[in-house]
Every structure is written in C-alpha cells, then in structure tokens.
Amino acid sequence: MKATRPALIEVNWPLVGAMLLIASLGIYNLHSSAASHAPRLFLGQLAVLGVGSVVCALLLFFDYRLSEGIAYPVYGLACLLLLAVLLQGRSALGAQRWLLIGPASFQPSEPAKLATILCLARYCSQRIDPSGYSMRTLFRPLNPSRPLAALLALVLLWKKPWLGDPIGELARLFHKNLGGVVPEAGDLLWFRLFLVALILAAVTAGVWIVVGIDRARALLDPWPPGRRNRLVLLCVAFGAGLGLALFSVWSAPFVRDPFGVAIATLVEEADAGGAYAGFAPTTTLRAVLAIAVVVYAVLSLWSLRSPVASLVDFVIAPVDLLAIPALLVLVEPDLGTAGIFVVVGMSMILVVGVQLRTLLILGCVGASLAVVGWFGILKDYQKRRILTFIDPEHDIKGAGWNAVQSMIAVGSGRWTGKGHLEGTQSQLSFLPEQHTDFAFSVWAEEQGFLGCLVVMALYVVLVAAIWSIAAQARDSYGALLAAGVASMILWQALINIGMVIGVLPVVGVTLPLFSYGGSSLLTVMLGCALALNVHLHRRAH
Amino acid sequence: MALGGDLSDRNPVRVLGPRALVGLWLTLVAFTLLAVRLYALQVVRGDELASKGERNFVQNLRTPHDRGIVYDRDGRILADNRPSVDVEVTPAFLGKRPEATATLAHLATLVGMSADALKRANEAVSAPRGLDRLLPIVIERDLTPEQVEAVESERSLFHLDGVAIVEGRRRAYPMGSLAAHLLGYVKEIDAGELDAERLRGNPRRYVLGDCIGRDGVERSHEKSLRGVDGFEKIVVDAKGRRQHDAYMRQLLGEERRVEPQPGHAVFLTIDAALQRRAIEAFGGEAGAVVAVDPNNGKILVLASVPEFDPNGVSGMLGATEKQRLDGDPLKPWLNRAISGQYAPGSTFKAVTALAALAERATSIREKVRCPGHFTLGNKTWRCHKDSGHGQVDIREALIVSCDVFFYTMGSRIGITALAGMARRLGFGRRTDIALAGEQPGLVPDEAYHNRADRATGGYQRGMVVNTAIGQGSLLVTPLQLAMAYAAIGNGGTLFEPQIVDRIETADFRVVKRFLPRARGDGDGEDDDDDEDDEPEPGVTVDSRGILEEVRGDPPALLATKAPVARQQLAVNPDDLELVRTGLEGVMADPRGTAYWRRSRKISMAGKTGTAQVVRLGRERLKVEETTYFERDHAWFVAFAPATAPQIAVAVLNEHSGHGGSQAAPIAVAVVDAFVDLQAARLAAAQGEPAGAPR
Structure with a gap:
C-alpha cells in the first residue's frame, strides 16, 4: 500500500487555483455583504482559509487510501455529532444546527457530508456490480x-x-x-x-x-x-x-x-x-x-x-447510508442540507451504476407518489407553499419575498454590477441571509453578469477537474471519493445559484467556498484536498 | 451484486471513469443553463429589476400640507391648524399578530381608547402586506400631555415596540361653536369615501388618515382648502430605518424634496363679531338667525341654535361628543338656517300682499272689514284678534297683521298667483348657497295639492286661505325668508346668498373673488358651477391671470352697491314701496305688532310671525298648557334702515310662542349690534387710513 511520495509538480494546479480563487472572491464578497452588520467578519473567514490551506497541504503527504480505513468510524462519529446537535445544539433561526465546542461553534452537518461521501465510497467500492444496482440491492x-x-x-x-x-x-x-x-x-x-x-x-x-x-x-x-x-x-x-x-x-x-x-x-x-x-x-x-x-x-x-x-x-442498504444523516439533518430542521445528502449520495450511487429498470421503477413510483400526494393528501396551504417554490412571484409579499428580493438584487447588477459595497439590496439588508445562503446575489448585484460568469467559470474548472480526477483514479474507492466531492460541490453550487436566481426553491444551501461559514469552507477544502490526493496517487506503484 | 465484496478487486473499474466524465459534461451543461438564466435576469430584465430594487429602498415620506385657513370678512380666523401630538404604529415593527395585538391592547389602556377604536386599530394594523407594513398608521390623535407621558415612560422600558409619538396637524376652530354649522368640521376620510375618490382617479391624492371636510364651508370648499402634500424621498433599509443623509445624496442626488403646498385661505362674508352678538342675543332653545347685506346678498350672520363645538367632534376623541349630539332631541347637527323648513306664519303676509297688489286684487284705497273671522263656503277661519280689526287697508293689515285681510286676498287671487309670487321671491327652491344640506322649502300650488291631498279630493279653494297667512303646506327656510325680505328692502333685487367673499393663496394673493349675483326666476336656469370654478391649490395660480395684490386695499367699510346688472323682480316698484311702508309701520306705528320692540338706534322695517306647529282645536291654549314641541314658532324678519337698507335679518325662535315678543327683540339686537360695529369700523378706518388691518 505504501506509495512513493509523488512530486509536487503532479498537483492538479487548476483545481488548487480555482479553489483558492473562489474562496478569495468569497472573502472579498463577504467584506461587502457583511459590511452593514458585521464588518470584520471576513477576517475570521480569512483565518479559516489560511488554516484550511495548511491542513490541505499537509494532507497531500498522506495516501488517500488511509481514509478508506477510517471511513466507517468517521461516518459513525459524524452521525453521533448530528445526534448531539439534536440533543443539545445551539439553535439559530428556529433550527438547531450548531454544536458548541469550547469557544468555537461548528455545524456538524458540513463535515458529515464528507463523512458520508467517504462511507459511501468505501461501501460501494467494495460492492461494484457491473450490471448495476437493482431495487433489491439499493433498498434491501x-x-x-x-x-x-x-x-x-x-x-x-x-x-x-x-x-x-x-x-x-x-x-x-x-x-x-x-x-x-x-x-x-x-x-x-x-x-x-x-x-x-x-x-x-x-x-x-x-x-x-x-x-x-x-x-x-x-x-x-x-x-x-x-x-x-x-x-x-x-x-x-x-x-x-x-x-x-x-x-x-x-x-x-x-x-x-x-x-x-x-x-x-x-x-x-x-x-x-x-x-x-x-x-x-x-x-x-x-x-x-x-x-x-x-x-x-x-x-x-x-x-x-x-x-x-x-x-x-445485513443491517444497511446503500440508501441507508445517506438516509441516516439526511434524516438527522432534516429533523434540525434543515431541508436544504438533507437534500444535499440525498442528491450527493444518489449521484455517487449513479456513478457506481444502477440498473435501467430500477431507475424506471423509481421514476414511476416517485411520479405516482407525487400525483397521489398532490390530489389526495396535501392541503391547500401546503400546495400553495409548493407553488411558491415553483413561481416565487406568485406570492410576492409572502413566502416568495426572499426569492424575489434575490432576483431583484441579481437583475439590478446588469452587465458590470454596481461596484463593491455599492449594492443597495445588500447594503440595505433587503437580502435574507446575505453573507451565507445569498452571498451570490450580493456578488451578482455588485459585480454584474461578468463577475458572475467569472465565478461560475471557476466552479466549472473546479468541478470538472475533480470529475476528471475521478475518471483517472487508480481504484474505485478513489474514483467514488472524487465523484462524491465533485457532486457535492456541483450540487451545492447549482442549488444555491439556482435558488439565488429564482429557478429553484429557497432552501438553506450555501455556495461552497464562497459563502461565509467556517465549517462549510473547511469541509469543501478537505474534500478538494482528498480529490487532489487521489490525483497525486492516480498511478499504481 | 458482488456478494460480500471482492476485496482483491481494487483495479479501477472501467465503468466508473466514463460515468465520471458524464458528470463532467453534465456540469458544463448545468452551468451553461444557469448562465443563460443569469443573462436573462441581469441583461435582459436588468433595467426592470433595477427599478424594482429602487422602489425597495426609496420611500416617499409624506410631508402633510396645512389646510387652508378660514377668515371672516374682517380677517378674524375662524378655522386654523394647530400642532397636535399623535401616536402612530408601524405594523412591521409591531411584530407578528399576537405581539401586535398585545402591544395595541397595552397602548389602548395607556391612552384610553374605546374597544371599538382598538378593534379598528387592530384591523388597520393587520391589513397591510409586504413593504406597506413599513408605513406608519396613526392610531390616536391629539394626546394630552399625561397620555404622552404614559406612552413615553412605557417606551423607555423598551415596551411598545413599533409605537411612536409624532407631531401632527389638527384643525382648530378658535371661535369654538360660534360658526359651527357654517364652518362644519373635518374628519378622517373613511374607506368608502377613499374608494370613491380612487374611482375618480383620486385627483386630490387622499390617503387613509387624511382629513376631509364634513360639513359647511369645510365641505363645500374642500377643493380650495385642501393643499397638496409634499414629499421627501428617503432611503430606507429593509427594516424601514432611515439612512444617513450622505448616503441618500449618493443614491438619489440633491433633489429629494417636494415642498407641501398649503391650502387656499377662504375669506367668508360672515362678520364674526356680529354673529357672536346674534348668538348672545338669542335666548331660545333652538332656532336660527340669518343676516344678509341686502345690496349684494353677502351673508353677515348665519347662526343655528343649538350649536356644537367643531373642536370636539373632529378626530377620534370626538366619538362620545358625537354620540351625545346624535342623541339630543333638539338635533344640534341641523343647520336650521338653511336646512330647517318651517311654516313662515305671518311673515309670509308681505308676499301675499305683493301678490295681491301685482294681481290688482286690492289697492291702498280699499279697506276690508275684519270681523274677527273669515268664511269661505262652509268653513270659517279666525283672525288672531277675536274681536276683529275693523276696517283695514293693505298697509294697516301688514301693521296689525290682520289675518282676515290676507284670507280675503288669498281667496281673491287664488293659489296659482300666490305661488308664482312666492317663487319669484325665491321660495320653494334652493338658494344655492355654497353650503351642504340646504333644503328647498315648499310652495304649494294646485298641482301640489292635487298630488299630496289626492285622498281628500285634491286642491280645495280653502287651501289658499291658509297659504295666504303662511300656514298650510307652505315651508320656508330662514335663509329664504331673509333673502326675500332683502329683495323687498333693496327695491326688488333677489340676490344669491353669498357666503364666501374671496379665495386667496396662503400668502394672500387673490385667486378668486366672488361677485354678487342676482337670482333668476326660473328653476335651475343658472345652475351654479362654482364647484368647478373653485381654484385648487397646486394649480399654477398665475396662469389664471386674475391675481391681484390685496394687501394694500382698504377694507370695505360699508357695503357698496355691487356693480352687477340688477335683475329686478317682476314687481311694480310702487307695490314694493307700499309693502315696505307697511313693514316699516310694524315697528314704527304704535299699532304695529313689534312697535314695543323697536330699535332705538335705527329705523327698521319688519314683520312678525307666529307659526302654528300643531293644528289645535278651536280653543286657544296658553303657552304653559302645551308641551315644548307643540308650541308655536316665533318669527321676525326685518331690514334696516327702513329705507335703503344695509342689513336684512331673519330670526326664528323655535317653539317659543309669539313672534313679536320672542323673535323681534333678537332681530333688533342684531341690527343694533350691526350699527355699533359699523360705527366702530368707520372710526377705526379713520384712525388708520392707510393700513389695512387684517
């Protein structure tokens, strides 16, 4: 198992560059988005970025396969932490998401994403089925x-x-x-x-x-x-x-x-x-x-x-591995993050392979459940809530308020934006959660369409680099690990930007690397470090 | 499925690599789609969304205007604005419904709101949605210092979030109840009126909480009195907090304010001093006094008793006072001078006399014998003097108010001729005074009786007998009577009563001057369009081209003859003169019904009237034997001086008995006061010839 130490030149520089650039732009944006209420917030984020960079660099000196051995314990620990959050978490905005450890507080749901990816990668890499997973295998x-x-x-x-x-x-x-x-x-x-x-x-x-x-x-x-x-x-x-x-x-x-x-x-x-x-x-x-x-x-x-x-x-099916943390997060309640667990896990399972028949069955079941639910179970107010998800302007004064405000912010950026610290939607606090979930709408308002293209291009570079790492990985564990990290960043970015520009419902999902939040930043950087590691060790020695 | 997992299978599985590349391509596609959507938002809809964003943070802060001030003819202030301390709430800061309800309930106990007012406040607070929740709503106006202190002390304990004490403007009537009916009052516009305004496009830009004139001049001249609100654009954040001025300038530039324009000043023709004297002189329970300048139709006094205090009924505090007024059997709301309709009694005899002379039914040479009763067919009418007046001619008949003479005249000329003369003198139709709620009165003619008394056989010949002495179905308002006597006194010109002399801007440039107008005979032939002419503040007054500086003008000391084409009544001047001398005799001749009440200062001509309210039996009852609402109305209508009169007065004292004793002294007091005031004015003008005392 012992690999020779790869040369530093082998590091995937596009990945590193994109990651650091996104994080830096995020901190620059944080300087503006938090200016009206917490002007020094970006310093803390800068510190986290520094620490995270050092940790990531150090991690490159170990073989990623070491993580395979600790995947299950890490996963178990993550689930226990999620449980701990439920039992004695600090609540914010009506949801318990934070765990206090000494003076610091962190959000266990972030590292739990990575732990779930590790766990699923290990589990599935040992159960590759060339014909794809069936219903039976998936759900047992x-x-x-x-x-x-x-x-x-x-x-x-x-x-x-x-x-x-x-x-x-x-x-x-x-x-x-x-x-x-x-x-x-x-x-x-x-x-x-x-x-x-x-x-x-x-x-x-x-x-x-x-x-x-x-x-x-x-x-x-x-x-x-x-x-x-x-x-x-x-x-x-x-x-x-x-x-x-x-x-x-x-x-x-x-x-x-x-x-x-x-x-x-x-x-x-x-x-x-x-x-x-x-x-x-x-x-x-x-x-x-x-x-x-x-x-x-x-x-x-x-x-x-x-x-x-x-x-x-015997005990666990693949879907359980993502369902357990997802449910624990759902109870917090944090619908967005729970959804991330589900889509990331499903993406990994799709990479592992699922039978076409199974996919069709799942699609049919899902569709019929939706139809039955819509006409049979849901009450009017629940339907209205869903309609608002679909079309925020449908209920502009009520539930769609956040989405509409965000769309206004994004749209008023136009080509080049209003300039740093000049966005009215952000500086006058019309955006909800503007330094976390809606950081991108602050960016869009102040930097305009061109600025947005830059950030999105960086995400494409980052995610594409990780996908290609997955494609070149030396073993299925490494491939799944990289695929998991790629899908995590991809899905979070898509859902967050989609929500900000009003094509997806407003759920609490941060923009990886870009939004404020130490737990999130560290988690994504660790994920990137793992992907880098897979890249470094892509050749069998 | 690989059962148990083949631990030796650590080779990269060939299928995973291509799937990861599929992921790569899907990533590209997904981000491209997002970019397209971003392009649609930022580039295609950018301008639209940017202006929406601007609406977010720009708030038009209303700077309320001052309502126009109402002056009397000498520049005394009748209606004014004064600062008041209001309490307002901002729904957004009150929090969610339970908290908001609790805060309002707390506030209600502090300022002593009624349960009803609290309910309304709750509704008003829960209605707005979205950004509208940031607009403050005035909950209670005009707090006492104690109430302010109570609210402030709670606020200092960090209770009452979302409640603020603000300064507002409130209508004030410094003369109190002096001209309540005339001025009316203001009250907050209600939702129905606001909807009606909005249907018309809301040209006056009313908003909820604005005051609107409810009665009198406040209502009829609402257009002039209402100014235009100013606006200040301010930048607010999402919580409605006002931002720094520098930041506002950066976002909005320097031009952020539009100053409010105050409403126009309205100068009435009323003489407040005379009005006060009239009310002081009026001793009865209920009634009206109208005084008018016979030479131009300008109203000098228009008083109705009982009165109310417009200061007490405006705004929310007035609810209890309003209730009290609503419940008063004497109906204090009623402006008796224009809305009260009464049988004119003997004061109508002047009209009958004119009609008889015009019809050549009698002349000064004819004497009619009054035996104390008059018989027509099988019916008999009594004269007020049971023993009869003996032989009386038309002049003497007016002086002694002989009923039999006028019964005779009425039966000779018939109801058509009588009604025609009454209409020519302005009875039976509205005078179109610029006040709301005026009643037309009723002049019965054959057609009317055929309609109204169809059950009893329509018009009977005897009906004209009643009408001839001002009883029967005949109804007049005190104002109509005053205007008719003014026409008799001035030689036959029936003027339109004029309550507003001129309208000026708040800085005293004349916008419109109302000139005397004679009334036509016909109905509706000169439908007044004053409403449309009425100048509105905010319209560029200079463009009207009728501005003139009046600051230097000397005040009109004595009413001058108005330069209008006088529309003569179609009455022979000799007949008028004959009636006028008859009326003069009422006060000058020792036999006259008001001789003992005559003025010591000035010659007067007038006529008493005692109008029956209830048709009593043959027995005459003493005043003490009847209940208040069954007693006769006392009338007195006069003008002075008896020749070339300068004032005409009509006094109605409801349910007080005889006109000569109960109404004439009031009229005489008004005329005496008028004489005194004119003298004082003349003296003041001579003492200060150049200045224009306002």
Missing part, C-alpha cells in the same frame, strides 16, 4: 431494519408540517368511518400508534410471505440461510417497542407517560390539555429514537457472528 426490502426505518420515517412525517400529516389523516378517516365521531386528541394519539403498529405488521407480514414463497431469493440476501436469527431479532425489536409502551403506562404516576409525551409532541397536541407540561418533549422523543437505534445496532452485532461485510450488508 427483506432486511429487518426496514420496519425501523419505516417507523423513523413515519415519526418524522408527523413532525414535519410541510410533509403533511398522512397518518393523522388516515387515523381521522378510519375513526370517522368506524365510529362516526370525532375522536379526542388523546384517543387519536393512541389510535395513531395502533395504526403505525398495524402498518408495520402488514409490511412485516408481506416480507415474510415473500420470503416464504421464494426461498431461492431469500438465499440471495446476505443474511445466512435460516430464519431463526431473523425471527429472534424481530421479536426483540417488537418486544423493545412494546416494553417501552408498557413502561410508559406503568410509570404513569411518576413521569406521566414519557412515550405518550414524545408522540404527543410529534403531533403537536401536547399543549392542548397541559398534561405534558414540564417535560422537554422533543428531547424525550429523540432519546427514545436514539435508544431504539442503539438497541437495534447492538442487538444486530450481538446476534450475528458473521464477517463484518455481511453484517454491514
């Missing part, structure tokens, strides 16, 4: 971890207002048809739980039927043949859930239904009777979720004595 529907994922997803569905309340709708529907009376909030709560259990049971039953009918297919599952272990695991999982529920009933006199509190918080009905006052309900919920995840992981480890690769395959 026979895997007993699915019910847990389903539970997690359902719980999240309750919490997220923009996703609607499908379970609640269903519960109300059933209740109305069965009893003809509108249930009380408390009844509804437990009815929801019952319904979730029902759905889980149905899914499990379906899985078991499939397995029973087609033993040959079951053999294809990485799980060793035989159902005993699987049964035990399922029983334990359901037992844990039941125990938790029973505990909540028994302990009622003392803690008044912690499980109920958790669920009630999810459905946002806890305050109705005041019965749950005095708790930190979200914490309780997240604790319960965390316990369930840990219990499940430990049980999996304990009950299986198979090779590690098999264990990973």
